[in-house]
Amino acid sequence: MARTTAIPATSELYIPSRKSNVSIKENILQTHSLPQVDTPPKSPVSGTPQRNGENGYYRNEELGGPIHSERQLDIIVIGAGASGLCLAYKLQRSFSNFSLTMYEKNPDISGTWYENRYPGCACDVPAHNYVFSWEPKKDWSAVYVGNEEIKSYFKGFAAKYDLNRYIRVNQQVVEAAWDDPTGKWTVKVRNNATGAATERTCDILVNASGILNNWKWPDISGLDTFRGKLLHSANYDNSYELTGKHVGLIGNGSSGIQILPAIHPKVKAVTTFLRTPTWVTLLQGFEQHKYSQQELEEFATKEGTLLAWRKDAESNVNKIYTMFLNGSKMQESTFKQVRGQMQTKLKNDVDLQETLIPQWGFGCRRMTPGINYLETLCEDNFEVVFGSIDKITPDGLCAQGREYPVDVLICATGFDTSFRPRFPILGRKGQNLQYLWSVEAHSYMGVAAPEQPNYFHFLGPNCPIGSGPLVGAIGEYSRSKCKDCRADIPLEAQADYILRWCDRWQTENIQSFTPKHDAVEDFAEHTDLFMRDTIWKSGCRSWYKSNTIDGRVSALWPGSSLHYFEAMQYLRADDFEVVYKGNRFAWLGNGFSQTELDKTCDLAYYIRESDDSAFLSKGKQRQVLTKSGTVVQEPEPQLVDEDGEWRAWC
Ligand SMILES: Cc1cc2nc3c(=O)[nH]c(=O)nc-3n(C[C@H](O)[C@H](O)[C@H](O)COP(=O)(O)OP(=O)(O)OC[C@H]3O[C@@H](n4cnc5c(N)ncnc54)[C@H](O)[C@@H]3O)c2cc1C
Ligand SMILES: NC(=O)c1ccc[n+]([C@@H]2O[C@H](COP(=O)([O-])OP(=O)(O)OC[C@H]3O[C@@H](n4cnc5c(N)ncnc54)[C@H](OP(=O)(O)O)[C@@H]3O)[C@@H](O)[C@H]2O)c1
Numbered sequence: 001m002a003r004t005t006a007i008p009a010t011s012e013l014y015i016p017s018r019k020s021n022v023s024i025k026e027n028i029l030q031t032h033s034l035p036q037v038d039t040p041p042k043s044p045v046s047g048t049p050q051r052n053g054e055n056g057y058y059r060n061e062e063l064g065g066p067i068h069s070e071r072q073l074d075i076i077v078i079g080a081g082a083s084g085l086c087l088a089y090k091l092q093r094s095f096s097n098f099s100l101t102m103y104e105k106n107p108d109i110s111g112t113w114y115e116n117r118y119p120g121c122a123c124d125v126p127a128h129n130y131v132f133s134w135e136p137k138k139d140w141s142a143v144y145v146g147n148e149e150i151k152s153y154f155k156g157f158a159a160k161y162d163l164n165r166y167i168r169v170n171q172q173v174v175e176a177a178w179d180d181p182t183g184k185w186t187v188k189v190r191n192n193a194t195g196a197a198t199e200r201t202c203d204i205l206v207n208a209s210g211i212l213n214n215w216k217w218p219d220i221s222g223l224d225t226f227r228g229k230l231l232h233s234a235n236y237d238n239s240y241e242l243t244g245k246h247v248g249l250i251g252n253g254s255s256g257i258q259i260l261p262a263i264h265p266k267v268k269a270v271t272t273f274l275r276t277p278t279w280v281t282l283l284q285g286f287e288q289h290k291y292s293q294q295e296l297e298e299f300a301t302k303e304g305t306l307l308a309w310r311k312d313a314e315s316n317v318n319k320i321y322t323m324f325l326n327g328s329k330m331q332e333s334t335f336k337q338v339r340g341q342m343q344t345k346l347k348n349d350v351d352l353q354e355t356l357i358p359q360w361g362f363g364c365r366r367m368t369p370g371i372n373y374l375e376t377l378c379e380d381n382f383e384v385v386f387g388s389i390d391k392i393t394p395d396g397l398c399a400q401g402r403e404y405p406v407d408v409l410i411c412a413t414g415f416d417t418s419f420r421p422r423f424p425i426l427g428r429k430g431q432n433l434q435y436l437w438s439v440e441a442h443s444y445m446g447v448a449a450p451e452q453p454n455y456f457h458f459l460g461p462n463c464p465i466g467s468g469p470l471v472g473a474i475g476e477y478s479r480s481k482c483k484d485c486r487a488d489i490p491l492e493a494q495a496d497y498i499l500r501w502c503d504r505w506q507t508e509n510i511q512s513f514t515p516k517h518d519a520v521e522d523f524a525e526h527t528d529l530f531m532r533d534t535i536w537k538s539g540c541r542s543w544y545k546s547n548t549i550d551g552r553v554s555a556l557w558p559g560s561s562l563h564y565f566e567a568m569q570y571l572r573a574d575d576f577e578v579v580y581k582g583n584r585f586a587w588l589g590n591g592f593s594q595t596e597l598d599k600t601c602d603l604a605y606y607i608r609e610s611d612d613s614a615f616l617s618k619g620k621q622r623q624v625l626t627k628s629g630t631v632v633q634e635p636e637p638q639l640v641d642e643d644g645e646w647r648a649w650c
Contacts (some may be wrong), residue, residue, distance in 0.1 A: 034293035059590045066592040068507040072371040073098040075502070076187050076202040077166075078173045080104035081111020083208035083458035085154060086132060086495045087499035088163045094499065097506070101200060103189055109164075109212055110154035113147045116255075118236040118412075120262025121147040124254055124368050126286055128306065129313050132157070136306055138299045142290045144369065176205055176455055177426040183511040183581070185454065204502055207421070208458040211465065211555070212543075218250055218413040224394035226409055231428035233259060233412040240408070241264050248397055250389065252278045252356075253543075254368045256412035263410075264379065271383045271404045272314060273397060276541055277358040280345075280370035283337045286313070288371050319633070324363050324466075326533045336364045345374035351420035352377060355386040361535035365542030366466060417543040417555060419443075419461045427452035428514065441554050442524040444515035444575065445567065447494050448549075453512035453579075454505070456498045462527050463494070464557035464564040466536070466544055497568045504571065511581040519575035566622065 043227060075091065077084045080102050091100055108114050123130045127140040130150065137153055158164050168189075174197075175188040185205040189198050217223055223230070229240055233255040242263055249256060249263075249272040257280060260272060291299075299306040323330040339357055346352045346354035355372075358364070383404075390398045397403035426432040430568035432452040443449055446463035447456055457464060504510060531537055531553040536544055545551040557564050580586075595601055615621050622628070 004334075007138050064586065065226070065589050066594045066597055068587060068594060069590050070095070070097045070506045073204065073502060073506045074202040075100050075204045075206060075356075076185065076200065077102040078176075079111060079207050079208035079458075080109040080158075080167050080169075081113075081208065081210055081211055081213075082154060083210070083495075084111075085109070085158055085163060087206060087208065087498065088165070088166055088459075089132075089157075089161050090495050090499055091502070092161065092163070095502070095506070097503075100166040101165045101202070102294075103171040103173050103187070104167055104169045105192055107193070108155075109158055109167060109169065110151045111218055112212060113151040113154060115213070115215075116234050116236075117147055117238055118231075118233045118255065118259055118262075118410075119242075120258035120260075120397045121255075122258060123150060125317075126313050128310050129317070136310065138306055139296055140291070143286060143288050149329040173209075173423060173544075175424045175426070177430070178428060178455075180428060180453075180512075183579075186205065204454045204456070204505065206456045206458065206498060207425070207460075209422075211417060211459040211463075212415045212421075214416040216413065216416050218389075218396075218411055220389050220392050225394050225519045226392050226396075227394040228396075228406060229408045231408065231410045233410065234415065239420070244268050244349055245407040246271070246405070248273065248404065248409040249412060250397075251412035251414065252276070253412060253414055254366055255414070257368050257370045257373045259410060260382075261376040264372075264382075266382070269383070271385060271397075271406060272377075272390055273385050273399060274355070274402075275386075275388055277356050278365065279338060279342075279358055279362055279367045280373055281341055281367060282358075285316075286369075288369070295550050315633075318560070318562055321562075324535045326361070326535060326538070331361060331363075331535060338362055342374060345378075347378050349378060350383065355384070357392075358540065360540045361538035363466075363535050364538045364540035365544065414543055414547065417552065418546050425449075425452060425455070427455065440524075440552055442520050444520050445497075445523060446557060446564075447497055447568075448515045448645065450515060450517060450520045453514040456494075456501075458494055460555050462523070463555070463558055464559070464561040466556045493565055493568055497571070500571055504573070507587060508579055509581050509584060509586040512579045513573070513576045515576055527558040531556070566618075569618075 030166065073095070075098060077087055077100065084102050084104075088100060088102060091098060106114055107143045122144045124144065126143050127145045127150070128136065131137055131153065135157060141149060158167070170191055170193040172192050173187055174190050177186050177188075178184075179186065182201075184201045184203060186199055186201050187205065189200070190196070191198070212234075215232055217232065229237075231240065233238060233251075243266045245267055246269045247263060247267050249260060249270055252272070252274045256272070257278070260270065263270065298307070320330065322328040323334055342357050343353055346356065356377075370526055376382065385397075385399050386405060390401070392398075392409070393403060396403055397409070398404070418437070420437045421433050423434075427433065427449075428451045433449055433452060436450055441461035443457065443461040446460045447458075449455055449457055449460065502514065505513070534553070534556075536542070536553050536556060537550075539549060541547060541549045544555040545553055546555075559567070595603060595605075615624060
């Protein structure tokens, strides 16, 4: 049979032409910063301005420098907590030709650990696992340490790597606006000490302002009428003396659970107002204790001891992921196990057992070790009022028609976790992220936002903040020394992802990159589908769902933390609209490799005796990176031992 070929319409044909009015010279000069030559000589061959090479060759000046020349990159980071510091460290470590300005609204750095100073404030994961993966601390004083010790870790980190030179404290970002023609953000800043206003532009804006940074009062009528001392856990006044006072405490989230046993020895009495049951468990092997001198010495001097400890703890966390999936054996066994533990600790107080032990899945909202919490609730000078609070009066709180007088009211009532920015972020065509995220916050993979070019958000919507180590999710997770892994590539996470984009921007003539609408919506749709069969949907109220019971799970990643690291390893630039600064190939430059111009490097680096090159498939790279075949893992059910004790920790 004869075959016919349809002739495409002219509009479908590729017609080679100059697409831009901008001259090649303009484009390329924007990309490569060349030394200024007063009157460039002309090439005797082409007649165009040229630079003489060392050996007399002619290169058109418009071509610029060698391939991948790094043009000046100006970055602004909002916030100097763990996320901002992580980015600053990594940027400084790997990049040149950059400027970095970090605005921090507080008078000091370290974010969460500067602001949260309530009695009992501490980490709820072993401190040895609340560190950057490359920056262990040998002398943590205990398994779980207080806010001051954690704050010193981050401050010490900033000082050690000289990061304070980038940080401007007392500077609160009040607006950020994108300008399309120049491809820059203008960031407006208020000095919280003097009130002065300034502004600064940048190429890339990184929002590291914290997912748990916007604390909120409870929505209860009469709060402003209370005559006693009113405190919030995340804005605590440590100068206030609780000794001998009758304290009202609202909330049994992680903050309330830490506060209660900490204030117990001082106060006259506590009336605690609880609205929802909660899981409290301290797991075998990770009980709180102060490290002995011998343990500290071993960590400090016995090579490999601390690393083994950290890896063991971290592996345990990474093993429990199936617990978050409905119907899993691990969910079933831990549910039973922790229920039993709580019943025992509540000393057979049937009322407390009934009100405090949840029916919904274990892990539906963040679990906490709750050191001494349940035991304290059973003490004599404690009263537990279960149910909603009707109103607050000048003297106390009313619930179920009865007034409970208190001297002090501590609201451990959490944060606004809606992801709606607290200041206008005006992206393409002035589209305000406050508006775009006013109902549901749909992000690109937890790290970028719709309509916001050259913009990143640390710990944005749908990140792995509930199923594994959090600092690991901010920074790199592990580092391999294997020669097969391309340039010692670690498993990636947000800081690495952001900086990979910065590298592309700096070396590939990019003006802007913005996640495509359909990529953002596909990610949200996939996430929602995934969440349907998770424990997070099992009926608790939690901040993972913007403090609702049945809302969208907006704070968690659709998978494990390890899954996230692998997902973030590749840029997937096809999910972004990329706009070039003129000719997209300007970065090819003058035809020279930087290798040729580097007089200290091996020009024949690819000649070898055997094939020790990087593997090219994701599968093989993963096997090498994770040292596959070298570890024998316990089968999953072994996490609960012969006596029914759960051995993992989360
Ligand atoms: C009490 C408490 C205990 C926690 N314990 C744990 C734990 O044990 N384990 C765990 O994994 N996670 C824990 N978390 C979560 C914790 O928030 C993260 O682990 C981590 O500290 C987040 O770091 P970050 O830099 O992203 O945010 P943050 O630490 O919140 O830092 C954000 C910074 O941005 C600044 N900022 C905000 N807005 C602006 C603005 N407009 N202009 C300038 N600066 C601004 C803030 O002042 C702050 O310094 C805890 C959280 C809380 C509240
Ligand atoms: N290292 C740690 O141990 C630690 C310590 C603190 C915080 N954190 C992190 O910070 C997150 C937030 O913890 P958080 O405890 O500050 O906040 P949270 O988990 O959101 O808990 C807030 C508590 O306040 C109660 N509440 C809020 N409004 C109320 C109202 N109007 N009436 C009655 N009760 C009200 C909530 O009750 P409902 O449950 O009924 O909503 C809940 O018990 C944690 O999940 C964790 O990620 C960690």
